Amino acid sequence: MQELQEKIKKDGVVLGGNILKVDSFLNHQIDIDLLNKIGQEFKNRFTNKHITKILTVEASGIAVAAISAQHFNNIPILFAKKNKTKNIDQNSVYSSQAQSFTHGTTYEIIVSKAFLSKDDTVLLIDDFLANGCALEALVDICHKAQANIAGAGIVIEKGFQEGGKRIRSKNIQLESLAIIEKMDANGIIFR
């Protein structure tokens, strides 16, 4: 997606440790115009799937999912929560483990069983795909709910990390709107 790549080149900041800061438009301050173009592009790429629900994970996937849902007939979105409490009734939720690339920690994500079932065809959405753990946890939750996975829509994939390969190897249609092949102080090269 040309406009997104240009935006990343213009406003993204490459930091050490393979970190790309896009907090001026994607995951802290958020450009709503751009999100609508992203949502339209997801619709173009998943146009013939009969998607009933968009599933993402808090926090930075939520805005992308909410705006994108409008391009899919305002289907509901559902965001997996990062479990902070010990006293969740485990019988009422689907849960999975994920690892944070940025924070170097492992966390549990949960989705209420009431909102995901075998009658759903789910589009997974997230802002970033790096090592793929968050997305794999969403896939795991869909499997536990016996929901169909229509595919995964990612805004920025770090193509030099493993996540993309791991998701594609599961035969999931993965659509990343910008795939970074290489980035360093000299700039960003897209695949």
Place this chain on the structure above:
Amino acid sequence: MQELQEKIKKDGVVLGGNILKVDSFLNHQIDIDLLNKIGQEFKNRFTNKHITKILTVEASGIAVAAISAQHFNNIPILFAKKNKTKNIDQNSVYSSQAQSFTHGTTYEIIVSKAFLSKDDTVLLIDDFLANGCALEALVDICHKAQANIAGAGIVIEKGFQEGGKRIRSKNIQLESLAIIEKMDANGIIFR
């Protein structure tokens, strides 16, 4: 807002400890149609303010803020992050302390100084107002940034808790689309 009150009566679940579960349409699974009506109503109530940015706090305020921004000429949204890392450069962020009613914990929220300034007129948005601590922390951050506060738009206010009174006493225009006067196993009464 009549439609919102009806939705809360129909799909909200009152639990012990003054907890209202609205996770089927507001803060886990999210009804995008309803959010657009909420966003339009916020626009009606803040129509003459020249708002430049919407500020909310992760996670459940983000979808409300993102959809609402579309009714304010697609102004950017900014979500305060709950600080989980010790190694944030404190010189680059505005921070404030807030207490979670639901989880009984205190946490720090942060906003990058790059995205909030005296040139901004800010609409604060959140899904719930209970004791008011999250909203007061957002107010505090705006004061630190010398940003103007146009007002606060809340989806559901628990009118029997202190937050509304505390925010209104600061001369901030507070617009809560549904104010719960009383709730228990017998039902919900709105103000």
